[in-house]
């Protein structure tokens with residue numbers, strides 16, 4: 001089965017970032033009319049993620065997220081698409097949805113100058129976005145996100 005491709009509407013920017021974090025192709029758009037949103041989803045063969053019931057009634061291409069809570073939104077997406085990982089994947093840029101590729105230290109000193117000195121960024125593998133150039137690595141910040149994703153992936157106790 002082809003991996004899911006999504007188009008998150010402007011109420012779901014946070015969810016879009018987390019879905020990119022777990023490696024899913026998730027575009028995020030703002031300021032589009034409903035028609036433009038549906039048109040783009042159709043053209044790019046994406047499922048729209050939205051909290052707008054009216055929009056969801058208009059097209060079967062819209063997946064309605066009922067909860068305003070990010071934890072419940074993430075769970076709802078994984079219930080509908082069980083193949084979505086709950087672990088950081090380092091394949092999608094959380095900023096722009098570009099693809100990440102392994103980055104070799106020393107390739108671009110000016111870019112690396114922005115990395116925090118010492119710690120994880122200097123010892124772990126780096127990944128770079130091929131669109132915006134943002135650098136990623138697995139470190140203490142990802143440990144926190146990983147914990148959050150794990151908590152969200154467990155069903156809440158009744």
Ligand SMILES: [Zn+2]
Nearest residue numbers: 093096129132
């Ligand atoms: Zn990027």
